[in-house]
Amino acid sequence: MSKLRYALYTGCTARESTPELLKSTLAVAKKLDIELVLLDEASCCGASHLQDFDDFLSLVLNARNICYAEKRGLDMVTICNTCQLNTAMTKHRLDSNPELKAKVNEKLEEVGLVYKGTSNVRHFLYALIEDYGLDNLRDKVVKPLSELNIAPFYGCHNIRPSELHHHFNRTKENPYNPTSLEELIEALEGNSVDYWHKNKCCGFHVDLQAPKTSNILTGNALADAYDNNADVMVTPCPLCHLNLDVKQKAATKAVGRELKLPVLHLPQLIGLALGCTPEELGLKHHVTEVPA
Amino acid sequence: MKVTFKVFRFNAETDYLPHYDTIEMDVKEDEVVLDILNRIKWEHDGSFSYRRSCRHGICGSCAVKVNGRSTLACKERMVDMIELFGNELIIEPVSKKRAVKDMVVDKADFWKKYETVKPWLEAEIDEHPSMENIIPPEEAEKLEEADYCIQCGCCYYACPVVEVNEDYLGPAAFEKAYRFTADVRDHAKKERLEIVDILGQGVWDCVKCYECAEACPKEIDPIGKITKLHNQIFEEGVAKSNVATRHAVGFKRSIKKHGILDEGDLVLYSEGFGVVKHMHEAFEMFKKGKIVLPWNMPKSKNLDEIQKLIKSSSTVKF
Numbered sequence: 001m002s003k004l005r006y007a008l009y010t011g012c013t014a015r016e017s018t019p020e021l022l023k024s025t026l027a028v029a030k031k032l033d034i035e036l037v038l039l040d041e042a043s044c045c046g047a048s049h050l051q052d053f054d055d056f057l058s059l060v061l062n063a064r065n066i067c068y069a070e071k072r073g074l075d076m077v078t079i080c081n082t083c084q085l086n087t088a089m090t091k092h093r094l095d096s097n098p099e100l101k102a103k104v105n106e107k108l109e110e111v112g113l114v115y116k117g118t119s120n121v122r123h124f125l126y127a128l129i130e131d132y133g134l135d136n137l138r139d140k141v142v143k144p145l146s147e148l149n150i151a152p153f154y155g156c157h158n159i160r161p162s163e164l165h166h167h168f169n170r171t172k173e174n175p176y177n178p179t180s181l182e183e184l185i186e187a188l189e190g191n192s193v194d195y196w197h198k199n200k201c202c203g204f205h206v207d208l209q210a211p212k213t214s215n216i217l218t219g220n221a222l223a224d225a226y227d228n229n230a231d232v233m234v235t236p237c238p239l240c241h242l243n244l245d246v247k248q249k250a251a252t253k254a255v256g257r258e259l260k261l262p263v264l265h266l267p268q269l270i271g272l273a274l275g276c277t278p279e280e281l282g283l284k285h286h287v288t289e290v291p292a
Numbered sequence: 293m294k295v296t297f298k299v300f301r302f303n304a305e306t307d308y309l310p311h312y313d314t315i316e317m318d319v320k321e322d323e324v325v326l327d328i329l330n331r332i333k334w335e336h337d338g339s340f341s342y343r344r345s346c347r348h349g350i351c352g353s354c355a356v357k358v359n360g361r362s363t364l365a366c367k368e369r370m371v372d373m374i375e376l377f378g379n380e381l382i383i384e385p386v387s388k389k390r391a392v393k394d395m396v397v398d399k400a401d402f403w404k405k406y407e408t409v410k411p412w413l414e415a416e417i418d419e420h421p422s423m424e425n426i427i428p429p430e431e432a433e434k435l436e437e438a439d440y441c442i443q444c445g446c447c448y449y450a451c452p453v454v455e456v457n458e459d460y461l462g463p464a465a466f467e468k469a470y471r472f473t474a475d476v477r478d479h480a481k482k483e484r485l486e487i488v489d490i491l492g493q494g495v496w497d498c499v500k501c502y503e504c505a506e507a508c509p510k511e512i513d514p515i516g517k518i519t520k521l522h523n524q525i526f527e528e529g530v531a532k533s534n535v536a537t538r539h540a541v542g543f544k545r546s547i548k549k550h551g552i553l554d555e556g557d558l559v560l561y562s563e564g565f566g567v568v569k570h571m572h573e574a575f576e577m578f579k580k581g582k583i584v585l586p587w588n589m590p591k592s593k594n595l596d597e598i599q600k601l602i603k604s605s606s607t608v609k610f
Binding site: 013018040042044046049053054056111113156175177213216286 | 526
């Protein structure tokens with residue numbers, strides 16, 4: 001297999017409130033000999049909130065981010081579900097509407113850029129599954145996760161709207177019964193926990209304006225995983241992670257349950273199986289502690 | 293194809309709790325879910341209850357859930373359900389907690405919220421016009437097929453916020469509000485926007501999970517309409533300064549300053565004095581190295597480009 005190279009769009013959270021996500025992504029990529037080129041020029045994707053205020057501005061800024069992947073001749077990978085959705089949605093809208101693409105390019109030309117539509121945009125999860133391959137990943141496992149019951153938590157923006165994601169991923173995930181995380185857990189020789197809330201919403205996007213709603217949705221997911229004997233939860237989305245890890249006390253209070261469940265980022269779980277150290281994976285950064 | 297169905301059964305007049313009947317059936321290739329509901333009633337239990345009327349996907353009465361997926365029974369092919377979920381299928385009403393008898397649910401809450409947005413055209417129209425009231429095709433396109441909604445409730449009962457906040461109007465009502473706020477003939481645009489702008493019941497409580505878009509059997513994309521309502525609230529000057537609107541505007545403010553988001557500053561800007569309620573969590577995050585202090589805040593490379601684009605591409609003010 002020739003060496004895989006991607007442009008990595010980190011998003012904001014991996015640079016700030018989840019530094020362990022960036023750290024563990026880079027550690028895993030190194031172990032798998034995947035080259036990740038950081039898109040340091042990129043701006044925030046708007047996280048679906050800028051889109052509520054100024055749709056055109058969000059299109060221009062997201063198109064600019066993709067331009068920098070295109071300039072390097074690389075496909076873009078994301079490590080946040082919401083970044084993935086907003087970037088993919090921008091790309092899909094521009095690629096399917098020449099008039100809109102021309103309007104956006106008119107603005108980008110002011111800073112010497114042009115959006116062509118040549119780079120694919122995928123979450124790291126799907127790049128790993130589709131390009132690296134689960135069999136190759138299985139071969140790299142040095143510390144099988146066979147002792148762990150792992151609850152996959154997908155996060156909304158990687159699986160819905162499915163029609164959009166199917167444009168970018170060869171994996172045609174069924175949003176009502178997604179399986180990619182389970183397959184990945186199996187490749188790491190872990191035990192995946194089946195529970196109803198695995199593809200439900202954590203409520204992150206109303207955390208400020210409707211904390212009660214957000215806390216109940218997060219608490220329901222944690223309680224469901226806990227009731228199905230999960231030792232740990234794993235998510236490909238750092239925004240879900242913030243709700244599930246940082247707000248765990250508030251969330252469990254909202255559903256009237258005493259819960260304490262470690263919530264790992266996807267690369268952290270992979271890194272554990274590949275033999276990365278807890279330091280390399282930034283496990284000390286979790287508010288709900290990860291047992292040694 | 294042999295399929296095992298687990299069918300939700302409940303009679304509010306006689307049952308304290310629901311139960312599920314397990315029924316094995318041979319499913320034919322051309323059958324839809326409604327055919328199975330009919331066969332359950334005709335071949336297994338005549339008391340089995342469900343709603344159906346048009347059989348053409350336009351009345352919305354036969355909405356049910358199959359393995360958690362909302363669908364119109366008369367439109368959904370069984371072979372597609374089997375391909376998605378395999379040969380064990382669970383058939384349930386769109387809302388178990390609102391079930392009256394088997395698949396029949398009490399939609400009173402749905403209709404009450406639907407009426408809240410005044411789902412009719414408000415315009416002074418000549419009762420005896422000399423010609424049709426025609427709008428140009430480009431204006432009609434702005435409705436984005438919002439008038440195709442059949443009020444089946446699939447999006448509403450798939451919405452997780454509806455389940456936890458009884459005040460929340462939900463995607464169907466918002467979709468209908470947009471159907472009129474996007475209509476140039478309607479005179480009640482601001483009034484409708486004010487109805488959906490209220491925290492707790494309105495569009496700001498949408499969790500952006502896309503369950504509604506996934507569930508809609510008419511592919512109307514309710515969350516797309518919710519986003520359009522957010523945009524119109526700003527464009528029409530209806531937006532009040534509150535935690536939700538400042539949160540949206542705060543992204544532009546932060547991107548202009550740093551390129552990437554200053555998460556701490558965004559919470560402070562959005563919450564105002566309310567930020568004190570986050571202090572405990574902020575302290576926990578600080579202890580774990582999850583907070584970037586202002587003087588360490590990273591900036592995007594080529595920030596001047598981002599700032600130039602924000603200046604030239606912004607379309608809305610607040």
